[in-house]
């Protein structure tokens with residue numbers, strides 16, 4: 230099993246390469262047409278559908294929000310444009326470079342603050358944040374890192390604070406096995422043994438428990454309230470649909486999923502919204 234340090238190094242190298250190609254002007258275009266961007270993304274793109282579910286957009290104004298694994302910083306810029314005081318942490322310094330350009334090119338009410346590197350070494354103020362966000366982030370941590378991160382999040386959150394993660398969920402071993410057998414662009418099938426092994430060496434996803442049950446366990450250890458909402462039971466199959474029909478069918482799939490019982494959605498889902506509320510006092 231990979232160590233937490235090796236995992237962070239693989240992630241930093243992988244995402245440095247990706248984020249050095251980010252065009253900040255594309256993010257600025259999205260926040261200049263914020264209503265249009267959000268109405269499309271939050272009805273079509275799974276991570277946005279999940280993260281912005283309910284009244285999340287409305288509750289950001291004036292809130293102190295920390296986004297872990299802020300990545301290409303699109304979501305940070307969106308939350309800042311919606312009036313939140315935002316802080317982004319990432320192991321990749323390239324995220325910091327993007328934030329510098331965003332702050333220089335756009336006048337946010339509160340300029341975005343970057344916290345570079347290992348979150349566990351951060352020295353932020355206790356009882357400071359209203360909301361901690363992770364968008365497709367936690368599954369990049371080892372289970373050990375996740376536990377340590379959560380302990381620190383609890384310290385940094387206000388007693389009324391909340392955590393909101395959108396993450397892939399693996400609740401059906403059968404569907405997960407089928408996923409690994411199916412090749413996708415950039416990832417060979419598990420059946421192509423040599424190619425698959427080579428791909429795995431640089432994969433920024435550590436072996437870990439990604440089940441909803443696991444997120445519930447961590448949540449209940451540190452928080453008084455935990456809610457898991459499955460998202461993507463039907464949408465997960467839309468990736469096989471040609472691009473012409475893809476976006477309308479994804480929008481339809483989220484509506485149809487709501488008709489299924491919670492237990493079926495939970496078992497078959499591809500991802501979930503994880504909400505933790507009211508941190509338990511730490512000793």
Ligand SMILES: C[S@@+](CC[C@H](N)C(=O)[O-])C[C@H]1O[C@@H](n2cnc3c(N)ncnc32)[C@H](O)[C@@H]1O
Nearest residue numbers: 237240244298299300319320321364365366369
């Ligand atoms: C799949 S990307 C998601 C990025 C962004 N949240 C989004 O939705 O596009 C995962 C992010 O987690 C970051 N990451 C991985 N391990 C990390 C760690 N230990 N501390 C901080 N960030 C980390 C990566 O650098 C990457 O930006």
